[in-house]
Amino acid sequence: MRSGRGVLVAAVLAMVLAGCSVTEEEPNGPLPAPPGGLEKFYAQVPQWGSCEGFGDLEDKLAPKTQCTRITVPVDYEKPDGPTAQIALSRLEASGKRIGSLLLNPGGPGVSGLSMSSIAAKTPLAERFDRVGFDPRGVGSSLPAIACQTAQESDSERAEPPTDNTPEGIAKSEDENRTYAGHCAERNGAELLAHVGTREVIQDMDVIRAVLGDPKLTYLGYSYGTKLGSAYAEKFPGNVRALVLDGAVDSAADPVQESLRQAAGFQKAFDGYSADCAKEADCPLGTDPAQSVARFRALVNPLRDKPAVTNDPRGLGYNDAITGVQQALYTDEFWRVLTLGLSELRDGRGDTLLQLADIYDGRRDDGTYNNTQDAFNAIRCVDDPRIADPAVAAAQDAEYRKAAPFLDDGRGTGAAPLEVCNAWPVPNTSGPHKIAVNGLPKTVVVSTTEDPATPYQAGVELAGQLGAALVTFRGTRHTAALVAGDACLDDAVIAYLTELKVPEQGLTC
Structure with a gap:
């Protein structure tokens, strides 16, 4: 189960059922100097045009949405080496423009192009160009990670669950090695080694510059909060405003x-x-x-x-x-x-x-988008491996206790090592508390009964960032601008447009 996705509720239901204030900062100053050796990427001029050919979302994007791709290095340590293309969508501001609002729905592995349609009837649509993006390897970005054919995915889903007998564990681990091998063969080790959060936040800084924004204004949901906090840690001086909803605690293993x-x-x-x-x-x-x-x-x-x-x-x-x-x-x-x-x-x-x-991510024609393959590839370079069978066994036992509705009653005191243990490239990130200086005031939204990114993770992230914490009482995963709550939405909009920080202890 992926660690928390931003869920666009109305779209999925349709498919199933056919505080203190500061003076507003206008980000119209000079762009920061790009990192050495990356000037050509930061100096790109995006060629906005039709969204035709931009994958599944092409016919679901709002009218007047524009799309483009920009180029980034696969490996930022080798700017003259292979490149990737990041897909962007944009709906231009309808009024007095502040700048761009970059948006990410989470995942990891979920396409963000449709996010440009969010908050359509709010001041955000008047004051910002709303920009969605597909992180490297995801959706309409190129190359897109692909590990399994549609037939292989259907077959994997149809298999009966294995039990945790020695034979069942061996079968599961063999299947994990096969899957990891397919990912290496079909994508190449270099791409797989450079699809993690470490690279995506650098892409986000290129996006900021290409959009002409001296500082980043960003709204991230779920895994998008990990992107936002990691960006703040690496580029604190390039942040104008961050709203992080459905927090992933970067300190949790x-x-x-x-x-x-x-x-x-x-x-x-x-x-x-x-x-x-x-x-x-x-x-x-x-x-x-x-x-x-x-x-x-x-x-x-x-x-x-x-x-x-x-x-x-x-x-x-x-x-x-x-x-x-x-x-x-x-x-x-x-x-x-x-x-x-x-x-x-x-x-x-x-x-x-x-x-x-x-x-x-299975389409009506039986093909799949690459959400699941991208999720695995990103997670396996973001997180440390669980290589000790005893740790895997203890985790399985504790998981069954924590979620008895998911316990099939076949626990044996042993468990297979998961797919990341067979991954062909090492992880490039690891759990740590966010430590950052010089960051402007940011906002974390956490929902009391969030099943995927529990409330306490938001409390902890807000503490690490020194952010204002907004509590939303509800049972859902992510809430700002998607739950229809005026208390929450007004606070988020005021912060993004006016840099007005929500009052301490705000609960909606």
Whole structure:
């Protein structure tokens, strides 16, 4: 399960259901000098034009959206070596322009081009060019990471889950080595070694300069908060304003992050089941204390026999779990989850399969976008490896305790090493507390019942950055400008446009 994605709720539902104030700073001063040897990249003039040919989102972008690609070095230590192209989208400011607002939805691995449409009926649309981007290797950026064919992805999803017997562990680890080998063969080690956060924040600084902004104004969700905080750490003097919503705690190691997320999804499941239990026909019954047992009774049979769907693939166990987790990202999906579980109770799996397809990036024609492959490639160079079988086993045991609704009852005190342990290139980042001097006041938004990036991570990130923390009470992953809350949105808009810092302890 990826560590938190910014979720555009309305779009997914449609697919499923067919403080103190300072004087405003106008960033119209001179551009900072580019780093030595990178002048040609910083001096690019973007050629904005049609978004035709920019992947899945081409027909979903708002009218008047413009697109382009800019060039960056694959390896910033070798500026004369191979290059990559970063895809950008833009909707120009409709009024008195402050500058550009760079936007990222999270992932890692999720395309950001559609983010240029966010906040369309707010002052942000008047005052900023709203700019979305696909990080290197993602979406319409070139080259795009590709590890599996569509047929390979379908086959992997359809496989029954392995158990944690020695034979099952060996099978899982062999499959991980095969997948990592395909990634190396089909992308090359040089690209895989340079798709992490370390490089993306350098790309963001090139983007800032190419857009003509002396300082960066940025709104990042979920993994986008990791990009924002890492950018602030490397380029504090180039920051105008940062809003980070759905925080990834850069100090948490992969095990801590995994267990926090497990607990977050269990909390979301408990909230869903309590709400569902109010209805007599709830597929998990009317006693929330029995909801985990009822849920396992629905999904466990799928390990041996898929549920019937209109799609000839059927709904297998792995896809059922993925579909349920997709629906737990926000309480706005709860009615969809009830539909999916009610169908499963009746022997069908159409809605849960559709939710799993959305999560995994499967298109209507059976092909896939590269979200999952990019997610793995970025995560495996961002995080340290878990190479000790004892640590993997302890993590598996603690995960089952933290999220009993995801415990298939097959824990054995052992577990396979995950795919990153087989990755062909080393990690280039690691957990650490953000330490930065000279950063202007920034804003962190954290949601109390966020399943994917739990609330405390936002508290900790705000403390590390010295940022203003805005608390949003709700059950969803990310909230600013997507949850429709005026209290939160007004505070974020005032900060981005006027640099007015939200009042201490603001809760919406």
